[in-house]
Amino acid sequence: MATKKVKSAGRFKERYGVKIRTLVSKIEKTSRARHECPKCTKNTLKRKAAGIWVCKNCDVKIAGGAYQPNTPSAKIIQQLRTGKFEDLKKQMRELEKQEKIQETPKDQTEDQTDVQKEMN
Numbered sequence: 001m002a003t004k005k006v007k008s009a010g011r012f013k014e015r016y017g018v019k020i021r022t023l024v025s026k027i028e029k030t031s032r033a034r035h036e037c038p039k040c041t042k043n044t045l046k047r048k049a050a051g052i053w054v055c056k057n058c059d060v061k062i063a064g065g066a067y068q069p070n071t072p073s074a075k076i077i078q079q080l081r082t083g084k085f086e087d088l089k090k091q092m093r094e095l096e097k098q099e100k101i102q103e104t105p106k107d108q109t110e111d112q113t114d115v116q117k118e119m120n
């Protein structure tokens with residue numbers, strides 16, 4: 001049963017903790033969604049198994065990420081294969097920034113409150 005709070009992970013009822021269930025629902029939202037097919041450019045690419053994506057329109061079978069057709073690291077590998085790694089360092093920096101933002105959202109809010117206290 002899908003719930004309001006954890007959506008598709010509601011089938012686990014109260015087990016495993018709310019944090020893990022929200023993570024599962026997030027992943028299942030992308031893995032169960034239809035994505036754009038790289039061959040026919042229609043929104044008909046669906047996940048068949050872990051890393052296997054099949055287009056419902058043109059029956060093309062693609063190897064991709066386990067839960068999403070394209071992963072950030074796969075893009076870098078593709079650029080390395082095609083020899084287009086001029087702006088690879090820029091992308092690596094952006095990825096590192098994104099990871100830092102995702103890791104420390106609580107610390108930033110704490111810093112902001114400290115600044116506000118000092119202002120007062």
Ligand SMILES: [Zn+2]
Nearest residue numbers: 037040055058
């Ligand atoms: Zn297709």
